[in-house]
Amino acid sequence: MPERTFHKDVDELVARVARMGALSCKSVHEGVEAFAALDVEAAKRVIAMNQEINHADVAIEARTLDLIAHHQPMAKDLRTLGASLKIITYLDRIGRYGYDIAKATLALEGKEHVRKLVGIPIMRDKAVGLLDRSLDAFQSRDAVKARTIQPDDDEVDGLYDQIFRECLTYMIEEPRNITQCTQYILVARHLERVGDNAGKIAEKTIYMATGERRLDTQA
């Protein structure tokens, strides 16, 4: 039997979600680049990107609802559309974290870093790496890959705790560091959330591929 138009439409939808994901990744990646360099112009470019992500969210949601209304999908198709609807919400949030990180750059305009940023770019690489992997698992509908994401998120959480403690020390040492350190904590917090959302994407991917629902085990 030749592939039905509907199944091509579902594949195209999955590809659109993955493209939106690439955009969200870019937003976080470049947001941190701008923040590390305190490059206001680069930060503004990231801020502008948020609108594109937002449009993708709205357009993909509309398309998914159309497909549901027109085809009343079942089983794997239904799970794919359900997972897509959830995942674009996570991606929209991730895009928003990129935006917030870029905003932190503007908040430090005219200031210098307390010292060269080390922990935050490492944390960014880990969190964006998780996001990349979760999107790859989603696009290839691979539950095995998806299952490896959440355990690795612990590392991102650990880095957040580390940066938080480090910043506290700087602030106690020298109150003039408080403005920068507050932003570092916020940025690290955003990155920690990026990691969490990558885990959520992996969860929905597992559901899509296997029908298995996982409860959030984090308290």
Place this chain on the structure above:
Amino acid sequence: MLESRNLRVAFGDKEVLHGIDLAIPQNEVTAIIGPSGCGKSTFLRALNLLHDLTPTARVTGEILFHGENIYDSSVDPVDIRRRIGMVFQKANPFPTMSIFDNVAFGPRLLGLSRADVKMRVEESLKRAAIWDEAKDRLKAPATDLSGGQQQRLCIARALAVKPEILLLDEPTSALDPIATAKIEDLLNDLKKDVTIVIVTHNMQQAARASDHSAYFLNGDLIEFGPTKTLFEKPSDERTEAYITGRFG
């Protein structure tokens, strides 16, 4: 209450059901789905002894109704058909009879008094959700009703003899969406008192209106389980292929 064991049905040399084991859950709606020619209607008709009327048909295995094989020669088919009612794809009211007489037919055969018959007719029309539309024209010919109303009249007629089980063979395939929705709502109300088995081509209908679903393919029962599981996460890839439209 109703269960088939190794049920085989053949027409001449051609076996169309290859040993079906299926226990129908009581006071639930069970949907039977599958592509054309998969044997779902044959299965339903076997539950009502309808193959007795086809000379070439041969039924082996058992259909246990309260533990008794309905194909045993000691069992009275008329009694079975009273207790296991059937509604067909095309509404088939008795064309020469009034609305009232269609429903009264069974109760009269059972020997109910005139007053009881009248009560039974009203009760059945109410249960089939057609009373409000029919009460002012009970003497009118049944064929004056619309297709959807005629189908509900046939359900009322089946209910009038107080069956324990109601079998429906694609009861809404000729009806518009509003009439279909009325019948689906009706099934949900009726299952408190009657166990329902419905054959349907419409997957969304099975998903909406049934509690358990059975997927038939080429004369075999492929998968049986809670409807929610079957449509969200089927365990057999043949079921998956059928309900997602990748096959059939």
